[in-house]
Amino acid sequence: MDRLDREEGFQATPGTSAIPESMAALLRELVEHLRENRTQLREDWARRITEAGFLTAMSKEEIFAEATSIYDNYVDVLETGSVEALQDYARDLSERIIPRGVETNDVIGIVLLLRDVLARSLFKKYQSDFGLLNRVLDAYEPAANRIANTAAVGFVQERERVIRAQQEAIRELSTPVLPVRERLLILPIIGVIDPLRARQLTEQLLQGVRNNRAKVVVMDITGVPTIDSTVANHLVQTVEATRLLGATVIVTGLSPEIAQTLVNIGVDLGKMNTVGDLQGGIEEAERLLGYKVVPVEEGIHRP
Amino acid sequence: MAAPVILKQGKFLIASMQPAPSDADLVLLRNALVQQVSRSRSRGVIIDVTSLDVIDSFATRTLRDIAHMIRLRGAETVIVGIQPEVAFAMVQLGLVLEDVATTLDLEEGIAYLDVKTAK
Numbered sequence: 001m002d003r004l005d006r007e008e009g010f011q012a013t014p015g016t017s018a019i020p021e022s023m024a025a026l027l028r029e030l031v032e033h034l035r036e037n038r039t040q041l042r043e044d045w046a047r048r049i050t051e052a053g054f055l056t057a058m059s060k061e062e063i064f065a066e067a068t069s070i071y072d073n074y075v076d077v078l079e080t081g082s083v084e085a086l087q088d089y090a091r092d093l094s095e096r097i098i099p100r101g102v103e104t105n106d107v108i109g110i111v112l113l114l115r116d117v118l119a120r121s122l123f124k125k126y127q128s129d130f131g132l133l134n135r136v137l138d139a140y141e142p143a144a145n146r147i148a149n150t151a152a153v154g155f156v157q158e159r160e161r162v163i164r165a166q167q168e169a170i171r172e173l174s175t176p177v178l179p180v181r182e183r184l185l186i187l188p189i190i191g192v193i194d195p196l197r198a199r200q201l202t203e204q205l206l207q208g209v210r211n212n213r214a215k216v217v218v219m220d221i222t223g224v225p226t227i228d229s230t231v232a233n234h235l236v237q238t239v240e241a242t243r244l245l246g247a248t249v250i251v252t253g254l255s256p257e258i259a260q261t262l263v264n265i266g267v268d269l270g271k272m273n274t275v276g277d278l279q280g281g282i283e284e285a286e287r288l289l290g291y292k293v294v295p296v297e298e299g300i301h302r303p
Numbered sequence: 304m305a306a307p308v309i310l311k312q313g314k315f316l317i318a319s320m321q322p323a324p325s326d327a328d329l330v331l332l333r334n335a336l337v338q339q340v341s342r343s344r345s346r347g348v349i350i351d352v353t354s355l356d357v358i359d360s361f362a363t364r365t366l367r368d369i370a371h372m373i374r375l376r377g378a379e380t381v382i383v384g385i386q387p388e389v390a391f392a393m394v395q396l397g398l399v400l401e402d403v404a405t406t407l408d409l410e411e412g413i414a415y416l417d418v419k420t421a422k
Contacts, residue, residue, distance in 0.1 A: 237395060238394075241393070
């Protein structure tokens with residue numbers, strides 16, 4: 001029996017001629033043993049998980065509950081060789097534990113610990129017959145490794161799915177372009193601007209200028225803590241492009257960090273119209289547009 | 304090559320550019336505009352680029368040349384109708400129309416020239 005045969009054999013459905021009968025028999029015996037000693041082994045495992053400092057985000061009861069389902073699934077997969085069921089389980093488990101703050105090293109760690117706990121139990125049982133122990137391990141190892149691999153990959157894939165969803169959500173934090181007076185738009189920007197969001201911002205701004213026939217735009221970046229030089233350049237280009245559409249951009253709310261970034265990339269400050277805060281920016285915009293805001297006369301009572 | 308269309312609107316000239324002008328078209332436009340400004344003694348010229356999907360470096364240079372030449376004739380030029388995508392592409396390529404006035408559309412362009420030529 002060479003190794004390649006055995007590994008391919010594990011992937012086939014049991015009962016086909018691909019798995020040597022002796023191997024299948026060993027697996028059955030192994031599974032029997034793991035089921036009989038279920039309680040003891042589960043407790044060992046849960047104890048070792050806590051000792052190793054994994055799953056600190058979960059309580060002892062929660063750990064034991066998850067340990068129970070994982071254990072049973074593990075043994076089922078050993079028995080049936082069905083990796084699909086394990087993949088489904090790994091995905092389902094990941095969906096549940098990721099929000100609870102479980103990390104990748106937790107998942108890989110606990111699966112490897114389970115593999116160790118079960119292996120040692122096999123050592124103990126078959127230690128008197130070295131040849132048999134070897135054959136049992138030959139049956140167990142590829143199966144156990146396949147399981148560890150599937151669980152880890154399933155977890156990582158679920159993480160990546162969550163990250164992609166979050167990235168989408170951030171991108172969809174659309175930047176509204178708000179008309180506040182005739183010919184005056186406000187563009188309040190909040191949060192992190194990555195290059196993709198910067199491009200969306202530019203598109204929305206230029207379309208907004210065209211659709212609203214704006215002559216002045218106040219772009220407020222009070223809510224943006226920092227930007228890298230690529231995004232900074234992009235914003236400067238956006239200001240210039242807006243000028244080609246006949247509108248002036250007043251940038252307000254630059255943090256000290258962003259001011260430093262702009263100076264570092266050598267922005268021609270003569271080209272940038274900036275005011276300290278949004279209020280000042282709106283006042284400047286109104287001045288440019290020829291508005292004058294005066295208080296209503298006293299003595300007129302409002303309802 | 305279509306002849307450039309130049310209309311007279313009050314004391315201003317309006318040139319509407321056709322889509323996808325060749326370099327030769329641009330040169331024709333330049334020569335025609337400068338001639339017309341002299342003949343009609345216009346105070347202002349509006350070049351409408353609304354139908355242009357692309358404004359490359361030659362087009363940019365020609366537009367600037369037109370504005371300079373027309374200024375030498377004592378008239379003001381304003382470019383109107385640069386599309387948003389075109390504007391950003393120009394900026395990314397570093398094509399600047401710095402010393403040439405630009406407005407959103409024809410209406411704004413006329414308003415601009417009214418102000419500029421009132422002095």
